[in-house]
Amino acid sequence: MEMQRVGVVGAGTMGNGIAHVFARAGYNVVLCDVEQRFLDRALETVTKNLEREVANNKVTAEAKAGALSRIRPVTDRGQLADCDFVIEAATEKFEIKTEIFRDLDRLTRPEIILASNTSSISITKLAAQTKRPEKVIGMHFFNPVPVMKLVEVIRGLATSQDTFASVRELSMKLEKTPVEVNDAPGFVSNRVLMPLLNEAMYAVMEGVATADAVDEVFKLGMAHPMGPLTLADFIGLDVCLDIMRVLQSGMGDPKYRPCPLLIKMVDAGWLGRKSGRGFYTY
Numbered sequence: 537m538e539m540q541r542v543g544v545v546g547a548g549t550m551g552n553g554i555a556h557v558f559a560r561a562g563y564n565v566v567l568c569d570v571e572q573r574f575l576d577r578a579l580e581t582v583t584k585n586l587e588r589e590v591a592n593n594k595v596t597a598e599a600k601a602g603a604l605s606r607i608r609p610v611t612d613r614g615q616l617a618d619c620d621f622v623i624e625a626a627t628e629k630f631e632i633k634t635e636i637f638r639d640l641d642r643l644t645r646p647e648i649i650l651a652s653n654t655s656s657i658s659i660t661k662l663a664a665q666t667k668r669p670e671k672v673i674g675m676h677f678f679n680p681v682p683v684m685k686l687v688e689v690i691r692g693l694a695t696s697q698d699t700f701a702s703v704r705e706l707s708m709k710l711e712k713t714p715v716e717v718n719d720a721p722g723f724v725s726n727r728v729l730m731p732l733l734n735e736a737m738y739a740v741m742e743g744v745a746t747a748d749a750v751d752e753v754f755k756l757g758m759a760h761p762m763g764p765l766t767l768a769d770f771i772g773l774d775v776c777l778d779i780m781r782v783l784q785s786g787m788g789d790p791k792y793r794p795c796p797l798l799i800k801m802v803d804a805g806w807l808g809r810k811s812g813r814g815f816y817t818y
């Protein structure tokens with residue numbers, strides 16, 4: 537089926553980026569959030585990011601205006617009823633996503649695909665909230681969405697080959713590179729990345745090295761563009777802790793135990809860049 541109108545639920549960091557790349561690729565986007573102020577902020581961000589792309593000769597001023605005109609912000613979820621594809625990028629809470637998937641299943645045409653951008657929630661469980669589990673899939677973009685090339689495409693237990701093939705093709709239309717992954721805690725990206733960040737925190741906690749020294753090892757020795765503790769601060773230490781807990785409970789293996797220093801920092805409200813303090817001060 538030809539997709540023209542795409543729904544994006546959640547207009548935060550990821551939702552605005554996802555709306556940006558769909559609109560830039562020529563799709564009409566219905567961007568939905570719970571309050572107008574979140575939509576206003578999202579459109580401001582998309583405008584600023586498109587302006588940067590114009591300045592860098594990535595898109596023309598005309599293409600920028602076209603992309604912006606294709607994004608329709610709404611607070612009424614009913615406006616998603618005529619979408620040909622919907623991706624959910626709302627807050628990472630199972631209860632929130634459960635409610636959204638049940639409602640989308642009721643609202644939208646039964647043949648359309650419902651995707652989630654979740655970083656850690658089981659696609660199989662989200663699919664089970666609907667009457668179309670074969671049409672539910674993970675489409676995991678990376679931050680910042682307009683820049684990062686990867687889309688992890690996650691098959692739930694019931695996801696059909698047709699659904700997978702459509703989302704792979706859709707990713708390529710957005711000029712992204714899809715990588716196929718099966719549903720498992722943390723998928724591939726966070727299952728491998730988070731234990732690395734967690735282990736770097738243990739090294740700091742145990743006095744093996746300072747945060748700066750750990751980061752230097754990874755930048756200079758492994759050619760990582762940023763060290764693991766800088767990256768953890770950037771992602772948000774609360775998000776890192778949530779994901780470690782998903783890995784710990786999903787795998788039942790003690791090797792995924794969150795670092796006690798991470799727990800303590802989150803308890804203190806030191807959440808990284810967004811709170812002004814984490815492994816570094818901002």
Ligand SMILES: NC(=O)c1ccc[n+]([C@@H]2O[C@H](COP(=O)([O-])OP(=O)(O)OC[C@H]3O[C@@H](n4cnc5c(N)ncnc54)[C@H](O)[C@@H]3O)[C@@H](O)[C@H]2O)c1
Nearest residue numbers: 546547548549550551569570574625626627628654655679
């Ligand atoms: N931030 C990242 O680096 C990153 C990367 C990959 C995936 N993700 C995933 O993307 C999703 C969104 O993350 P984010 O960082 O953009 O979060 P965010 O907090 O920036 O944005 C979430 C948005 O969802 C909205 N929202 C909450 N409940 C809603 C509802 N019922 N209906 C509509 N909108 C609702 C909020 O108002 C908010 O604007 C999460 O599942 C997260 O795990 C995040």
